[in-house]
Amino acid sequence: MGQAGEVIARDWETGKAIRLQWEGGRIARLETVPALAETEWWVAPALVDLQVNGYAGVDFQRDALFLEDLLAATRRLQAAGCAHYLLTLVTDEWRRMMERLRHLRALRTQSPELRDAILGWHIEGPFLSAEPGFHGTHNPAWMQNPTAAHIRELRETTGDDPVLLTLAPERNGSLAAIELAVALGMKVSLGHTDAPAALLREAVHAGATGFTHLGNGCPARLDRHDNILWRVLETPGLIVSLIPDQIHVSPALFRLVHRLLSSESIFYVTDAMAAAGAPAGRYTLGALEIEVGPRQVVQLPGSTNYAGSALRPIDGVFRAVQMLNCPWQAAWRHFSLLPAAFMVRRMVLAPGEPANFCLLRTTSEQQLQELQVYIHGTPVDRGSR
Numbered sequence: 001m002g003q004a005g006e007v008i009a010r011d012w013e014t015g016k017a018i019r020l021q022w023e024g025g026r027i028a029r030l031e032t033v034p035a036l037a038e039t040e041w042w043v044a045p046a047l048v049d050l051q052v053n054g055y056a057g058v059d060f061q062r063d064a065l066f067l068e069d070l071l072a073a074t075r076r077l078q079a080a081g082c083a084h085y086l087l088t089l090v091t092d093e094w095r096r097m098m099e100r101l102r103h104l105r106a107l108r109t110q111s112p113e114l115r116d117a118i119l120g121w122h123i124e125g126p127f128l129s130a131e132p133g134f135h136g137t138h139n140p141a142w143m144q145n146p147t148a149a150h151i152r153e154l155r156e157t158t159g160d161d162p163v164l165l166t167l168a169p170e171r172n173g174s175l176a177a178i179e180l181a182v183a184l185g186m187k188v189s190l191g192h193t194d195a196p197a198a199l200l201r202e203a204v205h206a207g208a209t210g211f212t213h214l215g216n217g218c219p220a221r222l223d224r225h226d227n228i229l230w231r232v233l234e235t236p237g238l239i240v241s242l243i244p245d246q247i248h249v250s251p252a253l254f255r256l257v258h259r260l261l262s263s264e265s266i267f268y269v270t271d272a273m274a275a276a277g278a279p280a281g282r283y284t285l286g287a288l289e290i291e292v293g294p295r296q297v298v299q300l301p302g303s304t305n306y307a308g309s310a311l312r313p314i315d316g317v318f319r320a321v322q323m324l325n326c327p328w329q330a331a332w333r334h335f336s337l338l339p340a341a342f343m344v345r346r347m348v349l350a351p352g353e354p355a356n357f358c359l360l361r362t363t364s365e366q367q368l369q370e371l372q373v374y375i376h377g378t379p380v381d382r383g384s385r
């Protein structure tokens with residue numbers, strides 16, 4: 001890791017040709033170069049995905065995952081443009097979730113590569129709604145109310161790693177749990193919930209700042225007068241995540257959310273499970289066996305519930321572009337700067353920052369032609385994409 005090098009490409013924000021130089025894996029210099037250095041390559045910061053349950057055939061919900069498996073999944077995510085992610089654990093028996101978390105954290109500690117790639121942990125469950133439709137594919141048998149002891153154990157297990165906790169505020173004890181989690185430095189996102197509007201506002205007041213995969217984690221049919229979508233869209237102070245695969249959120253709803261909320265209040269996640277970046281077939285998500293068809297729809301066999309996505313991060317950007325009919329740079333922000341700023345800090349292309357970036361060429365129709373990803377100044381093997 002950490003060789004020196006340089007590229008000339010157009011800056012994704014200004015459109016101007018720049019020379020980006022790196023040394024020791026970090027950006028050393030950025031300077032604009034004369035127009036004679038015409039290039040059709042663009043340079044943009046690498047993507048950041050705050051919800052990844054598994055990838056490239058590797059299910060993160062498995063017990064005793066091997067280091068090589070986690071590294072392989074991470075490198076495939078990198079090849080798909082994503083330098084940093086929150087490894088996501090979904091509802092299970094709490095004790096087993098914490099065991100898994102301890103094991104994964106120990107693996108991450110062993111590997112500088114994983115420490116850099118895995119920003120922290122997204123804990124989605126077990127403090128979610130057990131109601132039909134709202135629990136999705138999370139097993140309602142393991143759902144429970146959050147207590148101070150749970151929150152303290154989660155903090156002790158994760159040290160000072162970034163943690164995003166998704167919970168349903170209608171569970172008893174949730175408001176106190178949100179306050180404690182935030183006081184202990186975690187971020188709280190609401191999700192898999194049917195909370196009334198007043199309770200959503202109380203949860204924001206208690207310190208919740210996010211809403212997890214809006215448009216999912218709810219029944220396919222909703223009351224047209226009053227439902228969780230309308231309530232969230234009317235609640236100030238929530239930054240929502242969306243799965244931009246054209247399957248989890250219909251293109252019309254996707255566009256409407258962008259029209260109703262400020263651009264700064266939306267970021268994208270894949271919610272990827274093991275089938276992402278892997279061929280169609282049968283995969284596991286914890287104890288569930290999941291079927292993934294040729295259209296990348298991820299479902300329990302015989303059910304209409306979605307069970308995570310098979311979306312690669314880079315494809316998420318360009319599927320969003322198709323839905324919004326917008327410049328690719330606009331969608332890119334929602335999958336890079338905005339999730340990074342929500343969870344940890346602004347990650348930009350600037351001297352001193354790690355040389356994690358994407359070089360890409362696009363068509364005049366704003367679709368991806370070619371992608372080359374650099375992690376700490378080293379090109380990620382395209383063959384592993």
Ligand SMILES: [Zn+2]
Nearest residue numbers: 124136213217
């Ligand atoms: Zn979910």
